[in-house]
Amino acid sequence: MNISKVLISDALDKAAVDILLKRNIIVDVKTKLTPAELIETIKDYDALIVRSATRVTKEVIEAGKKLKVIGRAGVGVDNIDVETATKNRVLVINAPGGNTIAAAELTCIMVLSLARPVVAACSKLKSGVWDKESFKGSEVLDKTLAIIGLGRIGREVARRMQAFGMRTIGYDPFVTPDVAQSFGVEFMELEKIWPLADYITLHVPLIESTRGLINSVTLNKCKKGVKIINCSRGGTVDEKSLLEALNSGQAGGAGLDVFEEEPCKFTELLEHPKVVCTPHLGASTKEAQIKVAEEISFQFLTLMDS
Ligand code: NAD
Numbered sequence: 001m002n003i004s005k006v007l008i009s010d011a012l013d014k015a016a017v018d019i020l021l022k023r024n025i026i027v028d029v030k031t032k033l034t035p036a037e038l039i040e041t042i043k044d045y046d047a048l049i050v051r052s053a054t055r056v057t058k059e060v061i062e063a064g065k066k067l068k069v070i071g072r073a074g075v076g077v078d079n080i081d082v083e084t085a086t087k088n089r090v091l092v093i094n095a096p097g098g099n100t101i102a103a104a105e106l107t108c109i110m111v112l113s114l115a116r117p118v119v120a121a122c123s124k125l126k127s128g129v130w131d132k133e134s135f136k137g138s139e140v141l142d143k144t145l146a147i148i149g150l151g152r153i154g155r156e157v158a159r160r161m162q163a164f165g166m167r168t169i170g171y172d173p174f175v176t177p178d179v180a181q182s183f184g185v186e187f188m189e190l191e192k193i194w195p196l197a198d199y200i201t202l203h204v205p206l207i208e209s210t211r212g213l214i215n216s217v218t219l220n221k222c223k224k225g226v227k228i229i230n231c232s233r234g235g236t237v238d239e240k241s242l243l244e245a246l247n248s249g250q251a252g253g254a255g256l257d258v259f260e261e262e263p264c265k266f267t268e269l270l271e272h273p274k275v276v277c278t279p280h281l282g283a284s285t286k287e288a289q290i291k292v293a294e295e296i297s298f299q300f301l302t303l304m305d306s
Pocket of ligand 1: 075076096099100103148149150151152153154171172173174175203204205206209210231232233257258280281282283284
């Protein structure tokens with residue numbers, strides 16, 4: 001495939017530009033374009049690289065008369081209209097591996113922050129109150145962590161939390177019990193998982209079978225006080241059901257990095273004392289940004305050589 005002019009429309013580590021320039025590709029970085037500006041600009045390019053801010057809509061793809069490939073520097077392609085791209089013979093590629101460790105580490109931080117109320121204790125101390133009584137935590141040793149979605153991130157979370165002495169159980173329709181066992185996860189069907197888990201963490205894409213996976217029905221099948229972590233995709237947890245469960249005590253806490261709507265405006269959930277939350281920071285490490293930038297550009301070079 002011949003790629004001569006690439007538009008990068010989201011902030012991306014300069015590693016991407018450096019790699020593409022070495023192959024004499026013209027690279028323009030134009031971030032914060034309005035939808036109308038992107039539609040106008042895309043006409044001149046045969047390739048587009050985005051992170052998550054740019055929405056690559058039907059209109060953008062149809063305006064890109066020269067467009068051959070769209071690269072997503074990251075894993076999820078939910079900001080790209082893949083159906084229209086396919087119809088228009090525009091290839092969509094992603095960089096799935098670069099974010100794995102960053103997202104896995106944030107997930108582990110969420111588990112530990114729910115076990116030990118570091119965030120709440122810290123903000124109280126900063127407000128001038130030395131309160132040793134309100135923040136008794138619990139140990140994660142010998143607790144059960146259920147990992148739903150045993151792909152790249154789920155596996156890394158398992159390995160790390162096993163080091164803390166947690167029992168790891170999990171489910172994934174495309175992973176066999178033997179493969180799960182190879183990274184120390186006891187494979188179980190969901191119905192067995194709900195009543196066993198002290199913590200449940202999701203590492204699935206947002207698709208038909210995962211939309212609202214954590215809802216009032218599944219939460220009520222869980223142990224009282226179950227803690228829910230979602231660093232995967234908003235929409236996999238039904239937020240209203242989660243809030244109800246937090247208020248009733250059925251859920252003992254939630255660690256949320258992703259939301260049904262982003263930026264999240266569900267203040268009742270965000271401000272809930274049992275919620276630890278971050279604004280979709282799963283991939284936000286220096287290292288991950290370099291890795292995804294390199295990964296997507298090397299994929300472009302592979303395409304050019306094919
Ligand atoms: P992956 O493709 O390696 O793993 C996803 C796994 O989910 C697969 O093994 C798949 O078989 C499984 N799965 C699919 N449907 C399922 C279902 N119904 N029940 C259980 N499992 C199911 O992806 P990954 O790299 O591990 O990423 C996982 C999720 O994390 C993705 O949604 C990704 O977009 C998200 N992510 C978020 C951040 C962030 O910033 N918070 C960063 C990186 C990735």
